[in-house]
Amino acid sequence: MKLANAFGLWTELNFALQAALIPTLKDVWQKPTIISHLSRTFMAHVWIAFASQVDANARTVKRELFLPNATGVVLDIGAGLGHGIQYLDGSKVTKYVAVEPNVRMHPELRRAAAAAGYLESDGTLIILGCGAEEVATILESLDSTIPAVDTITSVMSMCSIPSAEEALRGLVRRILKPGGQLLFYEHVLSPRKDVAWWQRLWAPLWQIFYDGCRLDCPTDIWIDEITDVDEHGEKMSVWSERKLWGVPGETEETVFHHVLGKFVKRGGKMLD
Structure with missing residues (x-):
């Protein structure tokens, strides 16, 4: 792997520091208690500065993934500022459930949802300040004890979920309906050992x-390996359909190795 690619993330980090360091320090000065959530505050300023450009860079692949596939009740993991809403077909998506633990992003997220016709007042919009790992809280918000979501979407968010492998199992088994879809665009651990070495080095x-x-999450593998049980109590893949593909033109020598996925959940008895 070329050193220029291995150290390329430092350019992004430099831009992030220029955009977010001073606003973050101002926030801490005005409200010292937020120092316990310093990383979250810094990230909010970074995302406000760069989210539109990051979204534009992958607009084509996201439109092709989400627009024709997302239907019914959609649960968006890490909804951020609501950029993902533009990739939903309003005639097919009946409710938008936004999971975004960074509450500083909620006002803009709410505005983006309203512009697309999703409102809390009529029940077509739910904004949750919990994490994706808080499955019970998500189910409670849906007023359900059984899987109630038709589509789960995620754009570069699974990498930030605490205990992500366990959380993803919980979301798929307990939140996603049989026949429902998991659609994602994520950066994951590279299959190339040299690239993966650098990802693990920079991740902390x-x-x-x-x-x-985290730069080193094998999220695509974790998703692919989620299991269910058949009518005889035997373990089997939870998926009836699995499709993974890369971003056209993306170099293999990048610590931001992206994959897109479309997974469809089969029926069957759920594991706890």
Whole structure:
């Protein structure tokens, strides 16, 4: 792996510091208690500054993934400022459930949802300040004890979920309906050993500035390996359909190795 690619993330980190360091310090000065959530505060300022450009860079692949596939009740993991709403077909998506633990993003998220016709007042919008790992809280918000979501979407958010492998199992088994879809665009651990080595090296530093984001999560593998049980109590894949693909034109020598996925859940008895 070329050193220029291995150290490329430092350019992004430099831009992030320029955009977010002073606003973060001002926030701490005005409200010292937020120092306990310093990374989350820093990330909010970074995302406000760069989210639109990051979204634009992957607009085509996200439109092709989400627009024709997302239907019914949609649960968006790490909804951020609401950029993902533009990739939903309002004639097919009946409710938008936004999971975004960074509450500083909620006002803009609410505005984006309202512009697309999703409102809390009529029940078509739910904004949750919990994490994706808080499955019981999500189910409670849906007023359900059984899987009640038709589509789960995620854009570069699974990397920040605490105990992500366990959380993803919980979401799929307990939140996603049989026949429902998991659609995602994520950066994951590279299959190339040299690239993965650098990802693991930088991951502890990166997560400090980016609210827990890890560069070395094999999220695609964790999702692919989620199991269920058949009518005989035997373990089997929870998926009836699995499709993974990369971003056209993306170099293999990047610590931000992206994959897109479309997974469809089969029926069957749920594991706890």
